[in-house]
Amino acid sequence: MRQQLMDYSSAQEKICLKNDYIDPALYDDYNVNLGLRDQNGKGVLTGLTNISKIIGSREEAGKQVPCEGELWYRGYPVQSLIQAIGREKMGFERVAYLLLMGEMPSEEAEREFSGWIGRCRRLPTNFTRDVIMKAPTEDIMNTITRSILTLAAYDPRAKDTSVANSLCQSIQLVSEFPLLAVYAYHAYNHYEKGGSMFIHNPDPELSTAENLLRMLRPDQKYSDIEAKVLDTALILHMEHGGGNNSTFTTRVVTSSGSDTYSTIAAAMSSLKGPKHGGANIKVSEMMSDIREHVTDYSDKEKLRDYLARILEKQAFDGAGLIYGMGHAVYSLSDPRERIFKEYVKRLSVAKGREADMVLYQNVEDIAIELICEKRRIYKGVSPNIDFYSGFVYDMLGIPKELYTAMFAVARIVGWSAHRLEELICMNKIIRPAYKSVMEEREKNGV
Numbered sequence: 001m002r003q004q005l006m007d008y009s010s011a012q013e014k015i016c017l018k019n020d021y022i023d024p025a026l027y028d029d030y031n032v033n034l035g036l037r038d039q040n041g042k043g044v045l046t047g048l049t050n051i052s053k054i055i056g057s058r059e060e061a062g063k064q065v066p067c068e069g070e071l072w073y074r075g076y077p078v079q080s081l082i083q084a085i086g087r088e089k090m091g092f093e094r095v096a097y098l099l100l101m102g103e104m105p106s107e108e109a110e111r112e113f114s115g116w117i118g119r120c121r122r123l124p125t126n127f128t129r130d131v132i133m134k135a136p137t138e139d140i141m142n143t144i145t146r147s148i149l150t151l152a153a154y155d156p157r158a159k160d161t162s163v164a165n166s167l168c169q170s171i172q173l174v175s176e177f178p179l180l181a182v183y184a185y186h187a188y189n190h191y192e193k194g195g196s197m198f199i200h201n202p203d204p205e206l207s208t209a210e211n212l213l214r215m216l217r218p219d220q221k222y223s224d225i226e227a228k229v230l231d232t233a234l235i236l237h238m239e240h241g242g243g244n245n246s247t248f249t250t251r252v253v254t255s256s257g258s259d260t261y262s263t264i265a266a267a268m269s270s271l272k273g274p275k276h277g278g279a280n281i282k283v284s285e286m287m288s289d290i291r292e293h294v295t296d297y298s299d300k301e302k303l304r305d306y307l308a309r310i311l312e313k314q315a316f317d318g319a320g321l322i323y324g325m326g327h328a329v330y331s332l333s334d335p336r337e338r339i340f341k342e343y344v345k346r347l348s349v350a351k352g353r354e355a356d357m358v359l360y361q362n363v364e365d366i367a368i369e370l371i372c373e374k375r376r377i378y379k380g381v382s383p384n385i386d387f388y389s390g391f392v393y394d395m396l397g398i399p400k401e402l403y404t405a406m407f408a409v410a411r412i413v414g415w416s417a418h419r420l421e422e423l424i425c426m427n428k429i430i431r432p433a434y435k436s437v438m439e440e441r442e443k444n445g446v
Contacts, residue, residue: 022437030435036243040064041328046430047251049242050074051099051417056329066380069330069338073239074098079339082232088224090207090231092238092410093117096174099239099417100167118204120175121211124154128183128199136187140405141272143184145265148173152261159259163423169260170416177412178208181405182215188401209234212409216398225350226396229343233392236336236385237407239414241329246270246277250415254422255430267415268408277404280390282317283324284400287391289316290363297359304366311374322367324387336385344388351395360391 027034036044042064055070071078073095081098085091093114097105105113131150137143151173152158157165183199190197200220202211209231213222242251249270253263271277293315294302309315310322327334348357364383371381393403 026437030437032435036248036432043243046248046432047242047426049418049421050102051414051421052239052241054241054329056327056331066331069327069333069335069382071240071335074102074104076104078236078335082235082339085235088228090209090227092208092231092234095235095238096413099413100170100420114207115204116171117175117208118202118206120172121179121202121204123176123179123183124151127151127154128179132180132183133187133191136184136191138188138192138401139272140181140184140188140401141268141277141408143188144177144180144405144408145268145272147180147184148261148265148268151176152259155261158261161257161259161423163420166260166420166423167416170412170419173260173264174412174416177409178202178212178215181402181409182212184405185216185399185402189399207231208409212406213396216402223350225347229347229392230396232340232343233389233406234410236340237389237410239411239417242418244276245273246411247414247418250418251422251426252430254419255426255428257429260419263419264412264415267411271408271411272404277407279323279384279386280393280407281400281403283387284390284394284403286310286316286323287359287363290359297355297362300362300366303362304370307363307366307370308374311370322363322371325364325367325371325383326381327384330382330384331380333382334384337383337387340385340388340392344392347392347395353395356391360388 026032033044036046038044051074053070053072055067055072057064058067059065073081076098081091081095085094094105094110096117097110097113127147127150131147132143155169160166179202186197186199189195196218198218200215202215206214207227210222210227212230213226214220240247242248246267250263250267253266274282290303290306291297293306296302306315307322311320313320344360345357348354364387367383368381375381389406390400390403393400393406398406
């Protein structure tokens with residue numbers, strides 16, 4: 001039946017292609033901001049937020065001039081937050097409190113909040129067996145999304161959209177996401193790949209990063225540097241403004257009056273799109289391809305030649321992209337990448353992966369020159385955080401199936417903060433306009 005339906009759909013495809021086509025020139029004629037961006041690529045202003053700020057350019061003499069990138073959480077530069085946490089302490093819970101509550105926690109408030117995160121880091125009785133282990137798939141994001149929607153059935157106040165109840169649900173989801181992700185992978189690894197299955201209970205006294213590594217690994221062991229680098233990655237992925245696709249989805253669905261579970265499930269569906277959350281996977285695949293064709297990582301001439309072939313659509317996936325380079329907002333630098341790179345270097349030394357670090361550094365240097373030269377991009381090109389995050393996950397032994405899920409484990413905090421702000425500040429459903437260019441037909445021709 002499925003194949004017959006597919007055959008029918010394939011036969012009808014040309015009808016859809018003909019009737020759904022819109023002349024690209026019409027978008028200019030009607031001044032349509034495709035992708036909610038203007039002709040310069042700047043996002044159309046659709047709302048206000050107090051949660052974070054992204055800076056990629058500054059206005060000088062009436063013109064936008066590229067500048068070093070900045071990312072602020074609740075009035076604090078993210079690099080200052082990372083520095084304040086220190087080189088050893090875990091900071092995910094502290095920064096999560098800041099984003100959700102809007103202010104830096106006192107020691108007592110941080111201890112209380114972390115305690116709730118630890119106590120809520122559990123799933124309903126038999127949920128892992130009855131939900132997560134059913135119909136496992138390599139698409140971990142789909143499994144997590146299904147689990148989120150099912151969790152609503154266990155919540156007697158699932159439809160209550162009051163701020164207090166939504167905050168309660170948000171804290172629970174922040175706590176539960178690591179379990180949903182790791183357990184979903186273990187189920188897939190066992191049932192679909194034939195691996196051994198182990199389900200480790202989380203330790204309420206440990207941080208989010210520590211629990212992730214503990215639950216993922218058979219021996220439950222991890223080093224301090226491993227936990228610290230993962231903790232930093234989660235903080236840097238936690239929030240990135242209201243205009244990114246999944247966060248805007250969060251606000252759109254929240255504005256309709258929908259519940260927390262449906263809203264976060266919608267955000268998950270947005271994040272799993274390869275144009276949004278899958279960039280680090282493409283970087284990892286690209287780097288593996290480069291390794292196959294350039295064995296001497298220090299040979300910059302050979303690297304340059306091969307990267308040029310990638311840009312010319314003659315190598316790798318034929319897309320003509322050097323993945324992990326460039327960003328929609330940042331130009332001269334991505335502040336997250338600048339911060340993260342130092343932790344990547346430390347982990348590469350600890351893992352004996354210095355040669356790979358040399359490769360990444362050389363690709364970064366050469367790619368910047370090549371892209372500016374061949375694409376004539378004058379605003380500047382720089383690596384984004386996804387250029388290194390896949391490398392870090394690989395060094396941590398995190399399977400590729402979990403790469404986007406790691407993004408979600410962090411971004412659930414930002415989504416929750418934006419949901420709360422939408423509930424508190426907005427009272428209108430988000431409803432942008434679409435102009436019809438439909439050709440009218442004779443009424444009696446139906």
